[in-house]
Amino acid sequence: MPTGWSSPLGRLLSRTGLGVLSCFIPPSLVDEALAVAGRDEQRFRALPSRLGVCLVLALCLLRAQSAAAVTQAMIPPGMVRRLAGLGWALPTSTALTKLRDRLGVVPFQLLFTAMTRPVPTLVRPWSHAFGLQVCAWDGTEITVDDTPANREHFRRHRGGNGPVGTPKARVLVLLACGTRQLLGAVTGGLGQGEVTLARRLVTFLRPGMLLLADRNFLGYPLWSAARARGTHLLWRAKLDKPLLSPQHLLPDGSWLAILHDPADARAWRNNVRRNRKRGHRPPKPRPIQGITVRVIEAWITVTVDGVPRTQKYRLVTSLLDTDSAPADQLVALYARRWVAETGIRELKTVLLQGQQLRGRTPIRAQQELWAALTTYQTIRLLITHAANTGTLDPSRISFTAARDTATAAITITPGQAREHLEHTCQHLHRQLITRHTHHRIFPRALKNTLHRYPHNGKTRQLTCTTASYRINTATPTTGQDTANPTHPRASLSSWH
Template structure:
């Protein structure tokens, strides 16, 4: 008798080899998953109940249908084939224990590499709301995820505390770069709660390029971090604290002024200055609201007038909305990541980000097709559509395929 998940057709092919994940399988095609699995040394030496490629798709499906039991997610993956009568025999779903062991064999690295290979900024020249003049608008920010309350997770990630005691769950800290106009997350890293957003963000700057304008809130500014981001060739527009020392070196016609920032060791001597332009404004009724101080690498006011940059800074909130899409709508409000060990937490988080990127790619294409701003398309509705497609689509076979090869031609 065939083992669970290994029921075969008359041609000897396993149903588990043809599991599909609808839109997600198109975003992360089998040839790419195969390359990543091989690159990470996870390719099977023998036939397994749950091959590595299938486990990658299972993790994605688990993060698409978060909160559903393992076995229910596995059932959804095979449902489309049986519903369309592409398989004559039933499929006995792998047990929760078998799925857990398969996730552990897979580990975290394939999901991280898949994210690095597949997740890029998606805006094109015609994407509404993604650009300011020649700059692609991107933002950096951080968030936290509640993780399962286990000794392993607490030891690795740590638990938040306050004057009222410790938090209910350990938390993982995540920092990301996202494209403001499309909400596509294209770089991320995570670590324990004790790791600061500034420390983690430095690991992301290799994904910045010339032609980007990076927005950041006042919690990120530090001279060394500013220099690290600036060295990538990207331009920067960061808010700084009100007590930052920014001497007026030259007033500019648009109301901004040129100033300089220094390393801590050079500040008293005003040595080794780095030129910045400062934009100051107040938000609130009657001019009594919060004072905003922005610094930028764009020192020419004709290239980017102060009023434009002040308005653009509001785009930084798009990354906050991105985190809300992932944590509130995709994961579910107040739900806790299920993995009991740090490797599983990391695997889950990368799974969430991969799924979110695939949905945002779909939304971006729909916006282009209808010549509209991606912000006018509902993430929640798009998420529902993608979820409905999984049991209805079985368009790709997770059997080994070559790049660019359609496993089901015609």
């Protein structure tokens, strides 16, 4: 829109943006996303699409304010008077709602994809292990506004007497454990499980990654799809399934096993059943198709305030070499998977302030969800930039402090954003976390997600910032009771 933005009104409106975050989401990138999505205007509007994109992103920073108040907060006071002199007035809530409906969801998905494109990263102790970038994926549920349209699109949890609770959107994110930046994300309703969404998230994997995942994801189809992308895996497995019988014992207590293809196993059983039914001889035995994996079993003892708690973990990895990837280091590395939980907590509790999405239609709810993911990624890029200027671990910079700093600088024009970026980094350096947070623990809080209304009987759990851990790997031997922690192979590592 060269003629529109070159008008006096257009030149003033083009100066609105996201403050210091405009360094990472420049107006040219917003215009490109709108052009690709087909949402750019053929004529200049009093509420242009670029302003609408910045408004939806700013709504994620200023959660407590209305859309009209956020629009006013984005425009400096002096510019408001100049716009009023040209006949422009602050829009009403109805006009802003129509603007959001006109934009749709696609521009925000394109913006998020542009913000998460892969870039070369430096090898740091907090971001890499065994020469690979440590990543993790995990899913969560985000509450949306309880309207008939949202209930039909996102669905609700099922109870004994039918659907209960409020509708929720399911999100699966892929994070870099060192910087907590998002490398990809997919969304859906409660009708789509995390494993189903993970099949779509596999496309964001690439060689040079080491992916950590919880025990819900282990399965032959998803494992083979992730390995086909050239990514190494370290996933937790359930203790009873899949069956991972030892094929070859390794010096560090781990063993090699075969992760069988369940589809091939079902085909073999159907063939046997078909021959028996027809009176034919059973087919000749053949090996079931599978992938060679390395299995590590360990007893992890956590002592908090003098009270120990022991639990058995089984990990499955594609790193088969015991010299380059010892078992004790892999077990200790798996603790970084909690970074995915921390990133999700920052998204839901800090950025969204524990509130539901305000969109009353599925389009607006999805739009706000992708805007929240984009805003989270932008703040993470700001933190990474500030950490790189001082060669710091990004975990020492508070996400809340970065959000508050970006919110306070929302009135800075995109042309001045680069000048204020250095001042913002210095401000974040003065608020560094005094100690690293890698060994802090936060117990899972009991919560009830099925009730529609909040209740006062929430469970309060104490959080301890000091805990000691001890890892004992177990070697499978004939006659050994693997369910008894009194038969460990050796105490390989412990830390405080």
